[in-house]
Amino acid sequence: MADQALTDARTAPVAVWQMLAGLKGDALKEWRMAEPRNRAPVADRNLDLPYPFGWYPVLLSSELAVGEVKPLRYFSTDLVVWRGEDGAVRMLDAYCRHLGAHMGYGGRVEGNMLECPFHAWRYDGSGVVHEIPYAKVIPPQVRRPCDRQWPVTEANRWIWMWYHPEGAAPQWEVAHVPEASDPDWTDYDIQEWYVWGNIQNMAENGVDAAHFKYIHGTATFPDYKFEWNGHRRAAYVDAKLGTPQGEVDGRIAYETVGPGQSWTRFTGISETLLVACLTPVEKDKIHARFCFTQPKSQAEGPMAGLARAIIKDICKQFDQDKVVWDRQKYLPRPLVCDGDGPIGMFRKHYAQFYADAAEA
Template sequence: MTEPTPAAATDARTAPVAVWQILEKLRGQDLKDWRKAEVKGRASVAERNLDIGFPFGWYAIDLSRDLAIGEVKPLRYFAKDLAMWRGEDGKVRIIDAYCKHLGAHMGYGGKVYGNLLECPFHAWRYDGEEGVVKEIPYAKLIPPKVKRRCTETYPVVEANRWIWMWYHPDNIAPLFEVQHQPEASDPDWTDYEIHEWNVWGNIQNMAENGVDVAHFKFIHGTANVPLGELRWDEWGRGADVKAKMGTPWGEVDGSISYDTMGPGQSWTRFTGISETLLVACITPVELDHVHARFCFAQPRSQAEGERAGVAKAIIRDICKQFDQDKVVWDRQKYEPNPTICDGDGPIPQFRKYYSRYYATPSS
């Protein structure tokens, strides 16, 4: 008796690839909870070679709408405790969280005083640009040590409905800009539909996924996906991929165009079945923890019209593929000297390029 031949892996909706055994029973809130829950029992940062630092660049921190004038929020990114506030002038500022007086965390209970951040413990008031103490309401003199720059401040820009923070381990000023996506503020496009994950790995392994053509068959159940014409610019990279796409109305010509600017800015435009903009906000928290948020916008005429179901299906399919990758990323080790074979895609070229984002370049 011959063994039955397994069904060929043909597309991301039907192929019985191994990681789906973890995901197949997760639906609704259970899936959302799984996406954010901590992975217990994972190997240490050192065992997984994840102690390679954080690449510098602009990173999404919070939605602009979620920080009101006069509001203070605690943050944890880049293995740092931070405090963020919006001053009375409407500007957002971010500094290191701990007061230089007696160490209070200013993100918890801190107040906005004009455009300054007031510590909840003794009301020392910090400037968000110069990194100095401007006022101590009960003291006649400000100690000289804190009249000079005494805490780190971080450049902040608002774009694409998000607050973006510039991170560099050596506090070097921004080397490139945040890229504005016109659809994000176009009234003819939908508000963002946002999906969120915690990935228990590092951002470089995640970024490498885009040029790893071999994994598409074995993780996503698709045939190897063509890379298209790769673009390698000074600080950004991208590609345009043309594809035939099947729809209930027949086969259509489609394209996937993705771009990045630094490690923290990524956006993809899908055309063909339904136009879709994906702004991917991928921000390191710890050396083995990345906070990922996918923000989708679509033309209202498509997302709310007769093809609304197709528009929703595109978003579900993209998120499903991220779920499948997360199963691997959550326990993946970083291999500094990987063994590469033909068919893997341009991983060595990618690593050489990506090394520019580290203060001390790595392989």
């Protein structure tokens, strides 16, 4: 019976699954976003690492219309983002350089500039004040760009921001994933979480071969093939996937560009692309959004039920990982044994994304 249970994806052979038992519908959605109880402080979990630099997704392109202003908070920083009349997206620190009003609340777009709601100072995308309606002279300090710049771009139906703790310019471009804009593929099915942990711990999960069996209940340990190429990383995972009908050969192929861009292609049961959008809010809080798209021929045809089931199962696996991530401690010198996967190589690769690698 034990062998049979391990090949049936409906069976919960590990304790993590029992913690999720009974969570369905709205209760599951609430759990995904709620702050967990009994979570140790940042310092106690060694999560006071610097944020890794790179491109990170902040909003769906469709969530910011021309002339619209929105507040954001990422990287422990309050931000304001707007779309000018020219259609371009711009971002600044949220607080007006005049008297500190948060421009994400009540600010408005005038042409391509952002107008502060407090005294109508108007900013361009670099933070230069071009107009003060009641003043004859603009102070010289605000006729210069802000020290902190936030480059933004759009790709894969998302708005991306470049983060670097020292304000360095972007070092690579956001990769375009063709399926994301292919008319033969579905609109995004988006699922959302807050993970109360560290983005490096989450990324390390991708090279941890052993956890698939003990967290997700796969019938075997995955057969990884890794590629390490500068700021890019890829892996191809062949694994036996448990289903009610028994084992099925499947492949998971994922790619990452820097720490903030990742996508995964699932094949074997139903073809699925997952665009994973993970962005740090605070040192122990990650905003996670999974964007799924599938060929319309599968998602809207006779295989529609199976296509939906694949998305549900991928989200279930993320839920299982989240149980650990929400309270996980970062160990700078972990005890690693054979079978764990190339965790040491991963950390060497990831260290390049810290402005001062010695701090990580």
